[in-house]
Amino acid sequence: MEKLLSSWSSTVKSLPESYVFPVDARPGDMTVPFCDTIPVVDLENALACDRHDAVQQILRACQDYGLFQVINHGVDNDLLHDTMSVVQEFFDMPNEDKATVYSEDPSRKCRLYTSTYDYENEKVHLWRDNLRHHCCPIDDFIHLWPQKPTKYRDVVREYSLQVGKLSARILDLICEGLGLGPGFFGDELTGVELFSANHYPPCPNPSLALGLPKHCDANLITFLLQDEIYGLQVYRNGEWLGVQPIHNAFVVILGHQAQVPSLHINWAGIGSMHVISNGKLISPEHRAITNSTNHRTSIVYSINPKPESIIEPAKVLINESNHALYRAFQFKEFLKSYEVKKDYNEGALEDYKIRV
Ligand code: OGA
Ligand code: NI
Numbered sequence: 001m002e003k004l005l006s007s008w009s010s011t012v013k014s015l016p017e018s019y020v021f022p023v024d025a026r027p028g029d030m031t032v033p034f035c036d037t038i039p040v041v042d043l044e045n046a047l048a049c050d051r052h053d054a055v056q057q058i059l060r061a062c063q064d065y066g067l068f069q070v071i072n073h074g075v076d077n078d079l080l081h082d083t084m085s086v087v088q089e090f091f092d093m094p095n096e097d098k099a100t101v102y103s104e105d106p107s108r109k110c111r112l113y114t115s116t117y118d119y120e121n122e123k124v125h126l127w128r129d130n131l132r133h134h135c136c137p138i139d140d141f142i143h144l145w146p147q148k149p150t151k152y153r154d155v156v157r158e159y160s161l162q163v164g165k166l167s168a169r170i171l172d173l174i175c176e177g178l179g180l181g182p183g184f185f186g187d188e189l190t191g192v193e194l195f196s197a198n199h200y201p202p203c204p205n206p207s208l209a210l211g212l213p214k215h216c217d218a219n220l221i222t223f224l225l226q227d228e229i230y231g232l233q234v235y236r237n238g239e240w241l242g243v244q245p246i247h248n249a250f251v252v253i254l255g256h257q258a259q260v261p262s263l264h265i266n267w268a269g270i271g272s273m274h275v276i277s278n279g280k281l282i283s284p285e286h287r288a289i290t291n292s293t294n295h296r297t298s299i300v301y302s303i304n305p306k307p308e309s310i311i312e313p314a315k316v317l318i319n320e321s322n323h324a325l326y327r328a329f330q331f332k333e334f335l336k337s338y339e340v341k342k343d344y345n346e347g348a349l350e351d352y353k354i355r356v
Contacts, residue, residue: 001095001102004114005129005201015205019125021213027289030207032233035241038065040249043169044072058170059177062273066254066282067234069246070170075162077248082151083159084227088297089149090131091199097148101131109134110144127209127290129199135160135301136193156195163223163250163301164193170252171221171303178277180314189220189276189311192304199297200231203290211288211296218335219255219304220272226251229296235285243286254283255302256334256349272305272334275326275349278313307332326352 001007039061046054061068090098098112106117110133113119115126134141138157146152171185200211214235226232232243232251243251254273274283288298305311312328329352337351 001099003119004095004098004102004112005127006091006098006199007095009127009201009203013204015203015208019127020208021124021210025210025213026208027206027210027287029240030289032240032242034230034244035234035236036244038234038241038243039068040246041068041070042072043070043074055173055177058173062174062177062254062277062281064282065234065236066273066284067243067251067286069243069249069251070166071246071249073166073250074169075159075166075250079155079159079162080225080248082155083299084225084297086149086152086155087131087197087199087299088227088295090146090152090197091129091295091297093148098146100148101146109141110146124213126212127200127203128211128288129201130196131199132194132196134192135195136164136191160193160195160301164303166250167193167221167223167301167303174273174281178280178314178317180316184314185220187306188309189272189305190303191306191309194219194300194302194304196300196302197297198288198300199295200288200290201295202292204292206290206292209290211290212286214285214287216283216285217253217255217302218272219302220276221255221303222251222253223301223303224251224253225299225301227297229291229294231288231290231296232298233287233289235287240287253286254281255304256283272311272331275311275352276314278317278322279325280317305331307335324354327354 039057041057046057101110101112103111104113112131114129116122133145138160142153142157145156172182175182175184203209211231226245228245230242230245233240234243256272256274273281309331310328311331311334313324313326318324
């Protein structure tokens with residue numbers, strides 16, 4: 001418990017040495033401007049006007065950025081507010097209330113911890129605390145979730161159900177764009193849903209530390225809800241771009257398992273959406289910076305393949321002129337190499353590439 005940032009960060013005036021990143025990984029320029037070309041998809045409007053157009057908008061966003069924001073997505077705005085509030089209340093609780101879910105055992109299906117799954121062996125600690133738990137099927141896991149704040153379970157249950165439904169809608173639109181046929185992303189590729197709340201307290205020296213270093217998400221797709229405090233950046237064409245917080249929007253980020261071989265080959269961002277799309281879609285590198293004045297909270301809803309699932313380029317995308325870029329592998333095999341490589345991105349898919 002004493003390792004949690006929320007236990008001690010407000011009492012220090014300077015950044016402890018163990019949180020100082022190597023020079024080339026530091027945030028550097030803290031005045032990165034918001035990127036105004038990251039697509040914002042109005043789901044309701046787009047679908048009401050022209051489904052084909054909505055599909056193309058999302059497909060282009062996934063090819064160009066691997067990331068987009070979605071508004072009018074059908075998840076109740078009051079629920080977004082209540083979920084953000086209950087998570088912030090959770091992190092604000094005294095230590096004795098948080099102790100019931102604190103654990104240093106990464107195999108726990110619900111736990112509060114700090115930095116990464118491997119605090120003891122990591123070279124630099126991350127400036128974040130994280131509450132993470134499984135969600136699907138809810139009845140198998142809800143008894144493990146925090147009991148305090150008292151509303152936590154009810155609110156987060158409803159949130160999980162609604163964001164789970166939104167993910168199915170967005171994945172259907174991506175399927176359509178790729179020509180994969182409805183229901184391609186079935187239970188095997190989406191069966192593990194994780195709720196992960198990041199809490200970034202004010203940091204004494206944001207130019208030396210990171211909430212999360214440059215990484216690609218290891219999953220299929222991520223739905224990120226952020227509060228009004230800026231901190232998310234995406235790496236594109238060699239530069240960092242700021243992702244503007246938009247009230248009631250989700251930032252949708254494609255994960256390692258989604259990509260197909262592409263028009264925009266950018267091997268830096270490889271993930272399962274990257275593999276399944278055979279490189280066509282990008283899994284973007286992104287990171288979270290900190291700031292010296294405000295707490296920041298982000299809630300990541302992560303859709304993952306089941307551990308035993310086979311990840312491979314979709315067969316309909318492979319032909320004479322589009323050879324498979326990756327061999328088939330089990331998702332759990334990938335997760336192991338993702339953790340071992342620890343650089344979270346370039347190296348993670350190396351072992352699965354087919355070389356010609
Ligand atoms: C993540 C992530 C970014 C943020 O949790 O994988 O990229 O803004 N979070 O918290
Ligand atoms: Ni991420």
